[in-house]
Amino acid sequence: MSTTATAVPAPSVSRVPRDFYEELVRASQGNRAGFLTERERWLRALSVEAREELLFEFEMLLRGVERYVHLYDNGVVDPQDKPLVTRDFREELKDVRATLSQAIRLARHLLDPDSDQKLQFRRYVETQLADDNMRRSRIEGELDQETPQESLFVLRQSFESLRNLIDHLLQLPVCGLSLFNDVGNLVLREIVLNRYFRPFRLTEFRLEYDRLRSVRLLSLLSTVPVETRPLFTTAYLSLFRLLHYLAYVSQDTQGPIPRRVRVLLTLVRSEALGLVAYLKNELAPKAGPKPLQAACLRAARDIARETERIARDVLVELDRDRAAAARASYSFTQLFQTQVVALTEALSPGAATGEAPFEQLASPMEAAERLRKDLWVFSQLCRAAEGHLRNDDVTSAEAVISSIVAFLGYFQDGSYQLLRYVDYEAFDRFSALLTELPWPPEGPAVRTRLIEDLRSFSMVLENTFAAVSRRAQLRGFNFDRAEAELLRDRFLAATR
Known part of the structure; x- marks a missing residue:
């Protein structure tokens, strides 16, 4: 391909802007970022409806129980009521039980049937083992929690055991403070020792559901x-x-x-x-x-x-x-x-x-309109670059690719945050492609790959555009093509 000069950064600097929010989220996770990245891969491959929202609710309940068992600052116990040491905590135990029950239901939804059946069968087989060493090995294997599926399964099993324990404790004449504290400590231990689903801290965020959609x-x-x-x-x-x-x-x-x-x-x-x-x-x-x-x-x-x-x-x-x-x-x-x-x-x-x-500030309609416009512009730029490459117009193709890189930075600061989590993977993959692409891109193999990747990503953009256009917030609002063309032309003009 031609090496005609275009507005591109020095080779030592990544041409592709970084997603600020992803960097912020990763930094907030500290030394757990590796586990959470693996969990994201699991979630993206999970074929469960509304999986991101199910996961949010599940972790919200874990965090809620964690706070609820701290009676002195949970805000529910009336300080004007009888002293805690003489109080019956039956109602609070019922609250914990109900929360665990909902968490168990959510965990079942998040474990796809195939994984759940395999883990259940493995648990059954292992319980039939007579050898002490094998039983010990099974227990140690559970504690390892090598995959998110295993981690979630272990937590669910633990919650089911704790729920059964609480059912029996509720039959006692009185459920005192020490008993409630002991149950709370058991629940906290299971939550804190969990590898992949440990609750987030206040300023720790998750890519799966912590985005500003405004x-x-x-x-x-x-x-x-x-x-x-x-x-x-x-x-x-x-x-x-x-x-x-x-x-x-x-x-x-x-x-x-x-x-x-x-x-x-x-x-x-x-x-x-x-x-x-x-x-x-x-x-x-x-x-x-x-x-x-x-x-x-x-x-x-x-x-x-x-x-x-x-x-x-x-x-x-x-x-x-x-x-x-x-x-x-x-x-x-x-x-x-x-x-x-x-x-x-x-x-x-x-x-x-x-x-x-x-x-x-938080208008869903405004967000949908912005996302729809930017998806259209993105697809137009990709189609233009693909067309120039197919027609052997290398100079024009390089200029449009520079426009795509510039637009990607604009897109990541805005509309990328408005996408559904399920859509991120395709956009991240295309961003990585631009990062890895030799610059200037030369040779028939690189050119063929780039044409195919531009074509494939254009289809993703067009399908996403169509899905956003069907949203209820945009019903009755026509697409403003003229405004979108002005935005497209602004990025094209910047690289000429």
């Missing part, structure tokens, strides 16, 4: 200085995760409250207070100008004050008032949405004004 917030964060961008992104991700939790707390005031709702509200309270500490101790001192620091401290103060009010006035009524859970959920939702708006206003005054500012 066009305006993504655009705003792209303007924040590099040194503070991760800090503000962490605050936003934490706030949206809390709102995600609250989506599982029914606001229906009719009928009995599911017992696991008490556990989820405990989790919300606990992580809200953890966010307060992050805003005060991590974000505010490094936020930049004094007005931004003051806004972070104000957000911390407001979250702390309102969370304490909800715990004091609402959460303690969960046993006596069936509407208390709905009131708590509503109050927490309003609190976190207000802080999202306040933080946005601090970063960019006037960016979150008018009626229903949070709904404007």
Whole structure:
């Protein structure tokens, strides 16, 4: 191929922009990133409907139980009630049991039938072994948890055993504090020792479900200085995760409250207070100008004050008032949405004004429109490069490929975050292709491979474009082709 000069970076520097959010997520995971990468591969290969949301709910419940068994700060036990040492914890044990039952159901869904049957059969065969050494080897093998499937299966089996234990304990005349603490320690041990499904920390995130799906917030964060961008992104991700939790707390005031709702509200309270500490101790001192620091401290103060009010006035009524859970959920939702708006206003005054500012910031329709437009532009650029290569117009092909690289950086900061998790693999693979591609690409073999990869990825883009266009949010809204063409031409012109 021709070596005609085009606007490309030096060979020693990667031509492909990195996904900032992926780097932030990986950094937040510390030394567990390797295990979680393997888990992502397992999840992407799993043929289960809504698998990402099932996994989120499962890990949310694990985290909820972890917080719920810490009675002194769970916000559900009324401090004005009788002393803990004389209290019957039967109801709290029932809450833990209900949460474990839901986690068991979710684990069954996440284990595809084939894997589940194989693991069940292996467990049965191993229990029939008479040799002590073989039994010991089986137990050690379970503790190794070499794959996510094995790890999930072991956790499910442990929860089923604990649920059976709790059923028998509930038959006792009184379930005292020491008994509840002992059960809590057993549950915590199983959770903490699990290799692949250990609950995340407050500022630890998962690629599977921790993404900011707001066009305006993504655009705003792209303007924040590099040194503070991760800090503000962490605050936003934490706030949206809390709102995600609250989506599982029914606001229906009719009928009995599911017992696991008490556990989820405990989790919300606990992580809200953890966010307060992050805003005060991590974000505010490094936020930049004094007005931004003051806004972070104000957000911390407001979250702390309102969370304490909800715990004091609402959460303690969960046993006596069936509407208390709905009131708590509503109050927490309003609190976190207000802080999202306040933080946005601090970063960019006037960016979150008018009626229903949070709904404007987190508009699903705006996100779908942006994603649809960018997918179309991406496919047009790939088709153009493919066409030039097929027609032996190497100079034009190199210029368009440079446009694709530039567009990829724009796409990763915005629309990539709006994709479904199941779509990431194809986009990541194409990004890796551009990274590995010899530059300038020369030789018939490289050229043939590039033509085929561009054609295949164009089809992925077009299929994704069609799927997004069918979303309910875009029903009745025609595709603005003229606006999309202007965006395409802007990137093409930048490399001419």
